Amino acid sequence: MRHSLGIRRAMPVNVGYVTRPATSADQQFITEMQYEALFVPPGDQPFPRSILDDERVRPYHVGFGSSSGDVGVVAETTESRLLGAAWVRRLDGYGFVDGHTPELTIAVVDEARGAGVGTALLSDLLVSVPRCSLSVDTRNVAMRLYERCGFDTVRRDGEHTAVMLFDGVGRE
Secondary structure, three states: OEEEOOOEOOEOOOOEEEEEEOOHHHHHHHHHHHHHHOOOOOOOOOOOHHHHHOOOOHHHHOOOOOOOOOEEEEEEEOOOOEEEEEEEEOOOOOOOOOOOOOEEEEEEOHHHOOOOHHHHHHHHHHHHOOEEEEEEEOOOOHHHHHHHOOOEEEEEEOOOEEEEEEEOOOOO
16 A cells, blocks of 8 residues: 655655565564564663563564564565554563464554645555554553544553553454
């Protein structure tokens, strides 16, 4: 699907971009986007990159495309510059709801944030995925995107964490 960016942050005016299905060939970028998806509250230090090897984080990104439930989309410029990715996997992770609901991970490179790339990724993914969940820090501005796209909070885990569910069955 073709999209066009307006004036936002460091992105040039009217840079075109497309979304396409993610494949196992996108593994390196999926791993990079996993790191970007880890919310760091304002003023806190970023996680060390070694967190990608943590036993609780690895299942979200390692071996993408190797399981039948792996579905994702990647956004890239018309010049093939990667901008972001959204994907789901069946996990018993932070956003676990039940054994039939895959968990969503989504991230956009810093310079493309706020330009609609995340909305395009999520909208395009949700066409193929009728139900998914996620865990989000309630201080993360992305929570508004999830709510706009039809996610509902199903539980709170601690002071700042919400588990949200998109259930497209029956939605128009």
